[in-house]
Amino acid sequence: MSTDTRAERATPPASVDATATAEPVHPALETPVVLDENARGSKIDKVVFGVSAAIALAFVAWGFLSTDTLGSASGTALDWTVKNMGWMFVVLASAFVVFVIWLAMGRFGNIPLGSDDEEPEFKTVSWIAMMFSAGMGIGLMFYGVSEPLSHFVTPPPGTGPAGNPEAVQNAMATTLFHWTLHPWAIYAVVGIAIAYGVFRKGRSQLISSAFIPIIGERRATGTAGRVIDMLAIFATLFGSAASLGLGALQIGSGVQIVAGIGEVGNGVLVGVIALLTVAFILSAVSGVAKGIQWLSNINMVLALGLAVFVFVVGPTVFMLDLIPTAVGSYFQDLAMMSARTDAAGGEGMATWLSGWTVFYWAWWLSWTPFVGMFIARISRGRTIRQFVTGVLLVPSLVSLVWFAIFGGAAIRAEQGGADLAGAATTEGQLFGLLDTMPLAGVTTIVVMILVAIFFVSGADAASIVMGTLSQRGTLEPSKGNVIFWGVVTGAVAAVMLLVGGDDALTGLQNITIVAALPFAVVMVGLAWALVKDLRDDPLMVRRRYAEAAVEKAVVYGATEHGDDFELSVRKAEQPLLTEGADAAQQEDAVTR
Structure with a gap:
């Protein structure tokens, strides 16, 4: 360990700039640097912002001017990605689950994400409550009914024909596989790396800063680091756009039901995106952060109220029975589900994977900069073991209950002859379920409000992350920067819908998978850098x-x-x- 590295890690007095010269301390006794947010400046990084913005705008222009050629190119890229790199998504997702559990259970588990004697910044109850709002708002609304129902009606390849005795268990196990441990393990890798670097090492809140242990500070702040941050921006941009596209599809379906009009086309969906993007811009310009927080809290209450309503008026006993059944089937089939690749089922398996498992792993990878930074920010003072335990278990339990309620109600209705799967589109199946229950008009409007607020708050949060990445890691990027990325995200969502043509959902899935591929490589490097960092932690040196x-x-x-x-x-x-x-x-x- 060089003297320069020790000095860099030493803790200056709170009133002194973190970049000032400090007396070296022994690596076994070192304490975190007090992060000076302005140490690298808060001005926009012209290279990161300029290149990222140019490529994003070029994509938007291509999509609006020549949708067919973009659709053809994305389809070709998707075929290549799924056939040649699908295995990588499958392997990495499971590898990250093993990796974070190893971190938590092994010698690194007691390392705090802060100074040695630092208490958690937030109480456990508050910490858990804030995690509820991270990661999956629109997704849970969109897929809460459609995924369990789809797997029930059309079982995944290799699990038997439709209507087989184990169709319910297989449907719930596959749904939990996509929404519980795997996605949150992916988020946890970025969350630990960011929280450790910021709160224990005093680094900037950038993905590139986490690579300092393997590429050095000069490269991390130079060209290599800028490329890493640009890849993180693109991942966030397309992952967030996919979520906003799902929201637009669902709101469009709700408008169709409430207004009593025929099937809405892509023009209406683009109009929905434009309207909600304007709402996001107004919220960003107004600066009423408390207002957005208030709306988010209202959204949480509405979501909980909707779940309780469906639980009470729906098949309550069946839902309760489904919870232990789903958990048991999930763990029983976990190894088999984790090993699904093209080799297991040929062309049918490849098509299924691109629409489900590979799409999900790509989607979660693209959301890691956003969700990882969020859970890192709220986890200061917790140990790695506490972090992993909370991040893996709490959202997984929420997803289990959510899918047991909405998926269980939908499956029971389908068994009773409602034909939700055949009578409604994917985005309209939640409304189809609510139509079989009392107060359908009210609950339909509640769902539309929920998705709209998720859209606005999601665009706000994702845009802040992209602003942070393009503005040298500042915690408060400029309003103009945030608004720009919010508008571009809405435009990319519209393009992704248009590329899908009549099946807009396909366009969202295809482009998300292709866009997430480069960031998958970044994630591997991030895990490597994190282990190298933890090996040199003062706690490990003392041991x-x-x-x-x-x-x-x-x-x-x-x-x-x-x-x-x-x-x-x-x-x-x-x-x-x-x-x-x-x-x-x-x-x-x-x-x-």
């Missing part, structure tokens, strides 16, 4: 010193004095541990 010193002292004491000896500390004639040496060299130095 190595303690183990070496105590072992040597005990051997010497027992040899010279039997059981009658005590331990003391004095200056050693030779270094106990040498900087930069590996474990074998250090052990040899101790025993000499």
Whole structure:
């Protein structure tokens, strides 16, 4: 470890700039740098912003001017990605689950995301409550009914024909596979890396900053780091646009029902996106952050109220029965579901994967900069073990209950002859379910309000993340920057819908998968950098010193004095541990 690195990690007084020269401290005693948000400046990074904005605007122009050629290109790219790289998405998603559990259960689990004696910034109840709002708002509304119902009516390849006795269990197990441990493990990798770097190392809130352990600070702040941040921006842009597109599809379906009009076309959907984008711009310009927070809280209450309503008036006992059944089937089939690739089912499997599993893994990967930064921000002071436990279990339990209620009600209605799957579009199946229950008109409007607020707040949050990434990691990017990315996100969502043609959902899924591919490589590097960072953490250094010193002292004491000896500390004639040496060299130095 160089002297420069020690000085960089030393903690200056709170009133001193974090970039100022400080006395080096021993790596076993070092404490986090006090982050100076303005250390790298808060001005827009012209390279990151300029290149990212140019490519995004070129994509939008291509989509509006020549939708057919963009659709053809995206279809070709999708075919290549699924056939040649589908295995990578499948392997990485499961690998990240194993990785974060290993972090939590192993020697790194006690490392705090902050200083050694720092208490969690938020109480556990508040921390859990805030996680409810992260990651999956529009997705849960869109797929809460449609996914379990789709897997029930058309079982995944290899699970038997439609109507087989295990169709319900397989449908719920597959749904939970897509919405529980795997997505949140992917989010957790970025969340830990960002929280550790910001709160324990004093680094900027950039994806590139997490790569300092493997590429060095000069490269992380140079061209390589800028490329990493641009890839994070593109992932966030297309992942968020996919979510907004889903919201537009569902609102369009609701308008069709409420207004009593025929099937709405893409023109109406683009109009919905434009209207909600204007609402987002007004919220961003007004600066009424408390108002948006208030609306988000109202949204949480509405979502909870809707779930309780469906639970009470729907098949309550069936839903309760479904929870243990779904959990058991999920764990029983986990290995099989994690291994689904083209090799397991040929062309039919490839088509199914691109519409479901590979799409989901790509979607979650594209959301990691946004959700990862959010959960990192609210997790200061927690240990890695606490972080992983909360991030994996809490949202997974919420998803389990949500899908048991809405998916269970839909499956029961389908078994009773309602034909929700055949009578309604994917985005309209939730409304079809509500139409079988009392107060259908009221609940339909509630759903539209829920999705609209999720749209506005989601665009706001994603735009802030893209603004942060293009403005040197500042926690408060300029309004103009945020508005620009919000408008571009809405425009990209509209293009993705248009590319899908009559099946707009296909356009959203196809482009999301292709756009997420480069960031999948970034995620692998991020995990590598995180492990390298954690190995040099002061807590780990102290543990190595303690183990070496105590072992040597005990051997010497027992040899010279039997059981009658005590331990003391004095200056050693030779270094106990040498900087930069590996474990074998250090052990040899101790025993000499």
